[in-house]
Amino acid sequence: xxxxxxxPIPINEPVHSYAPGTPERAALKEKLAEMQREEIEFxxxxxxxxxxxxxxxxxxxxxxxxHTLATWHMAGKExxxxxxxxxxxxxxxxxxxSWEDRASVFLKAAxxxxxxxxxxxxxxxxxxxxxxAHQAEIDxxxxxxxxxxxxxxxxxxxxxxxxxxxxxxxxxxxxxxxxGFIYAITPxxxxxxxxxxxxxxxxxxxxVVWKPSRPAVFSxxxxxxxxxxxxxxxxxxxxxxxxxxxxxxxxLNSPDFGGIHYTGSTGVFxxxxxxxxxxxxKYQTYPRIVGETGGKDFIIAHSSADPDALTTAIVRGGxxxxxxxxxxVSRVYVPDTLWRRIRGDLLDQVSSIPMGDVADFRNFMGAxxxxxxxxxxxxxxxxxxxxxxxxxxxxxxxxxxxxYFIRPTLVQxxxxxxxxxxxxxxxxxxxxxxxxxxxxxQALQLVDExxxxxxxxxxxxxxxxxxxxxxxxxxxxxxxxxxxxxxxxAVVGQQPxxxxxxxxxxxxxxxxxxxLRWVSARSIKENFVPPTDYRYxxxxxx
Ligand code: NAD
Numbered sequence: 159x160x161x162x163x164x165x166p167i168p169i170n171e172p173v174h175s176y177a178p179g180t181p182e183r184a185a186l187k188e189k190l191a192e193m194q195r196e197e198i199e200f201x202x203x204x205x206x207x208x209x210x211x212x213x214x215x216x217x218x219x220x221x222x223x224x225h226t227l228a229t230w231h232m233a234g235k236e237x238x239x240x241x242x243x244x245x246x247x248x249x250x251x252x253x254x255x256s257w258e259d260r261a262s263v264f265l266k267a268a269x270x271x272x273x274x275x276x277x278x279x280x281x282x283x284x285x286x287x288x289x290x291a292h293q294a295e296i297d298x299x300x301x302x303x304x305x306x307x308x309x310x311x312x313x314x315x316x317x318x319x320x321x322x323x324x325x326x327x328x329x330x331x332x333x334x335x336x337x338g339f340i341y342a343i344t345p346x347x348x349x350x351x352x353x354x355x356x357x358x359x360x361x362x363x364x365x366v367v368w369k370p371s372r373p374a375v376f377s378x379x380x381x382x383x384x385x386x387x388x389x390x391x392x393x394x395x396x397x398x399x400x401x402x403x404x405x406x407x408x409x410l411n412s413p414d415f416g417g418i419h420y421t422g423s424t425g426v427f428x429x430x431x432x433x434x435x436x437x438x439x440k441y442q443t444y445p446r447i448v449g450e451t452g453g454k455d456f457i458i459a460h461s462s463a464d465p466d467a468l469t470t471a472i473v474r475g476g477x478x479x480x481x482x483x484x485x486x487v488s489r490v491y492v493p494d495t496l497w498r499r500i501r502g503d504l505l506d507q508v509s510s511i512p513m514g515d516v517a518d519f520r521n522f523m524g525a526x527x528x529x530x531x532x533x534x535x536x537x538x539x540x541x542x543x544x545x546x547x548x549x550x551x552x553x554x555x556x557x558x559x560x561x562y563f564i565r566p567t568l569v570q571x572x573x574x575x576x577x578x579x580x581x582x583x584x585x586x587x588x589x590x591x592x593x594x595x596x597x598x599x600q601a602l603q604l605v606d607e608x609x610x611x612x613x614x615x616x617x618x619x620x621x622x623x624x625x626x627x628x629x630x631x632x633x634x635x636x637x638x639x640x641x642x643x644x645x646x647x648a649v650v651g652q653q654p655x656x657x658x659x660x661x662x663x664x665x666x667x668x669x670x671x672x673x674l675r676w677v678s679a680r681s682i683k684e685n686f687v688p689p690t691d692y693r694y695x696x697x698x699x700x
Contacts, residue, residue, distance in 0.1 A: 163258050165265065165314050168307035170649055171272060171300040176291040176519065183519070186291060189277040190517045193285055198228045200379045202237055202399065205244030206392020209237060217376040220288040221515050221525040221561035227285055227376050233400025238367070238408035241396040245339035245365040246414055248393025253335040253363045257317060261310040264361055267388035268306035271299060275384045279377065283349045284516045286376035288524030288561075291516070293479045296647070298349035298377065304650035305354040305668050309361050312670040316677075326687045333677040335363030337443050338416025340676065341409045343402075344378070345422045346371040346527050347482050353381050354667055355419040356395045362676040364416070366395045367409060371422070373527045375399040406430070410437055417446030417676070421484075421667075423582075424451040424611075424660050446675045450655075450662040452582040453484050453613030455636070455645050458491040458605050458628060461595045463618035465500045467642060468492075471616065473507050475644030476588035477566040480526050485614040485638065485646040485655075487588055489579050491605060493595040504568070505552045511566050525561040526585055532562040535585030538578055542569045542589075547576050553586070574604045582611065598624075602631045613657030614638040614645035637664050 174182045201208035210231045217228040233241070252260075271279060276299050283289050283298040321329040342355040356368040370378035382397040398405060409415060410433045418434070420427055427449040434445055457475065459468050475487035492500070513523040526532050536556040542548040553567030569589045571579050578589040593601040605615065615636035617628035625641050632639065637657030638648055648655040654666035665672045 165258075165261050165310045166307070168304070168311045168651060170651060171303040171307075173292075173300050174295055176295065183291075185277050186280060187517070189281040190284065193227065193281050194225070194517070197226055200228060200230050202231055202233050202241075203382055203386075203397040204237065204241045204393075205247065205396065206386075209233075209240070211237060215372070217286055217373075219285050219561070220373070220527050221563070223529075223558075223561060228379070230375050230379070230399055233369075233398045234404045235408045237398060237400065238405040241367045241398050242339060242409065242412050242414060244393040244396050245367055248391060249335075249339065249365045252360075252365055252391060252394050255363065257313070260361060260363060261313070263389045264306045264310050264357060267357070267385060267390075268303045270384055270388055271303050271306070275380070275387070279349065279380050279384065282377040282380045287346060287349070287374055287527065288516055289479060290521060290524060291519055294349075298353075301348070301350035301650060302353040305350060306357065308651045308668055309354075309358055309673060312668075313361055313673050316670050316673055321681070326685065328684045328686070330682045330684075332680040332682060333362070334680055336416040336446065336676060336678050338414040338441075338445075339412075340364045340366045340417045340419055340446075341406075341415065342366050342368040342419045343406070343422065344368070344370050344374070346374040347479070347484070348421075349374065349377045349381065351421050351667070352378050355421060357385070358667070358672055359417070359419055359676040360390065360394055362673055364676055365393060367398055368395055369398050369400055369402065369405050372399070372402075406433075410434060411440070413440050413442050415441055415445055416443060418448065420449040422449075422451065427451045427662070443678075448663050448665045448672070448675050450484070450657070450665075450667065451660065452584075452611055453486075453657060453661050454488050454580065454582050454609035454611045455485055455614040456489050456491065456605050457487050457616045457618060457645065458601060458632075459493065459496055460598060460617065460619035460621065460624045460628070461493045461495050462621040462624060463496060464620055464642070465496065465503075468496070468618045469500050469504050469507060471618065471644035472504060472588060473511070475616075475646045477508070477511060477523060477586050478646065480523055480564070481566075481586040481588070482527060482531075482584055483646050485648065486584075487616075487645060488583060489608070490588060490590040491601050492590060492592055493598070493601075494592050495595045497592045508552045508566050508568050513563060513565065515561075523566065523586065525563050527562070529558065529562060531585065532556065532558050532564065535564055535583055535587060538581075538583050538585070538587055539564075539567055539569075542578055545576070547571065547573045548578065548589070551590075574608060580609050602628060606632055606635045610660040611657065612636055612659035613661035614640070614648075616640035616643060616645040618642055634658065637661065637666075
């Protein structure tokens with residue numbers, strides 16, 4: 159880093175409302191109509207070049223799966239090896255770029271996304287991931303803009319952290335990019351994560367092979383084109399939608415593999431870790447392993463909780479984006495006394511949630527991502543229906559004839575260890591357990607011990623002492639803990655995000671902690687007055 163150069167102090171990108179009559183609503187609707195009129199074809203982008211494999215897939219809309227948005231080419235082993243070579247080639251220059259030049263590329267990406275690219279990236283996200291306008295705006299526009307701006311700001315602060323120097327010398331820390339390339343492998347559910355996983359290592363001077371998730375390649379392609387428009391040089395980020403197993407096998411077999419930046423389900427991450435362990439002798443350096451994975455996120459309500467705040471948190475936290483947020487409320491613990499007060503209102507609200515085509519802005523929910531998810535989620539609902547240990551209180555209707563629609567579903571479990579209280583479902587299903595008001599202590603223990611995950615969680619209580627007790631008892635139950643708020647909607651720079659236990663390595667996306675994983679520091683000591691005699695003074699004659 160040179161001189162007094164400083165990146166602008168970031169502020170969170172303001173969220174557009176898309177309320178009736180606003181110009182942003184009209185512009186977004188126009189973009190949605192345009193994207194639905196056309197059907198595009200797109201290639202892989204490796205070393206800045208378009209590559210077409212001829213093995214193609216269709217990108218469809220989850221809420222109308224008969225509608226094709228695009229045909230895309232699928233990478234396999236050969237293309238993965240090409241992408242590795244391209245990343246290695248680009249590394250030579252990119253790893254030598256000055257910090258401020260790299261920062262300017264990503265600050266430009268932020269401004270492009272905030273202006274001319276906003277509608278395209280939001281509309282692509284709405285159509286291919288079935289997000290409402292609001293859910294797309296807070297994800298693919300605001301959160302990703304924040305990732306770019308805050309990451310360059312945090313990188314600058316990281317570089318500023320320098321050691322002390324004793325008299326006669328100068329000590330420095332050089333934050334080198336890692337040797338080798340980084341494998342960014344991204345989930346379907348957040349376009350912002352798809353954008354952040356390849357760019358965070360690139361901001362620190364690394365080059366990247368990026369494999370987006372199959373249902374989200376359409377919005378991923380727009381991101382890739384936006385990176386190019388921002389000035390990301392060829393080969394720094396290689397766009398490789400492809401066969402997950404074949405691409406991953408090629409990547410994890412490469413001696414140049416320098417690290418993985420992953421978000422997705424827990425089992426897949428564990429399989430990567432195993433393979434990396436088996437291959438460890440092949441690598442020129444110990445790879446960095448960063449993964450944010452599944453969750454079984456909770457709300458625990460105390461008898462002193464505000465009933466309306468709790469009800470709203472369950473509805474928004476549980477069903478927004480069809481419950482397909484890693485942070486979505488999935489299990490709720492309510493005392494019997496409070497349950498009697500909120501039951502009617504909660505059921506009314508859940509049953510009245512409007513669901514349908516996301517291009518119709520009156521809807522609160524769209525469809526779940528694909529047929530496999532639809533089948534998995536409806537399987538859980540069937541399990542609840544067929545069990546004496548649970549009751550489906552509201553919802554449960556599933557229909558995949560036109561789109562993968564599952565009504566928001568509330569299940570009451572009669573046992574705290576019922577399957578739906580323990581496993582990640584990743585859909586619009588909230589399971590609730592009613593405990594005796596006098597058993598608050600035991601309820602806290604259940605929250606802590608019921609699931610292997612520890613991503614997000616919330617306590618609702620108007621009694622400060624009780625909230626503090628919950629925060630203490632649940633210290634390791636969530637990496638993002640909320641008091642009187644829903645456990646979703648973390649904002650970059652405000653609530654650094656990530657969980658521990660089976661939920662990941664907790665390297666907090668969009669923070670200095672994450673960026674630190676993408677550098678390997680070199681200590682440099684320069685001696686201005688080096689000794690010229692090997693003998694120490696204690697060795698002198700008495
Ligand atoms: P997923 O595990 O199905 O896919 C994630 C990525 O891994 C995709 O790119 C996919 O193609 C790839 N993949 C899948 N199977 C693979 C295999 N056998 N070999 C190699 N690659 C493979 O996850 P998803 O459905 O896209 O996302 C949902 C999951 O992600 C949930 O478990 C959710 O909790 C988690 N998630 C976590 C966070 C977080 O910050 N903790 C954020 C978002 C999503």
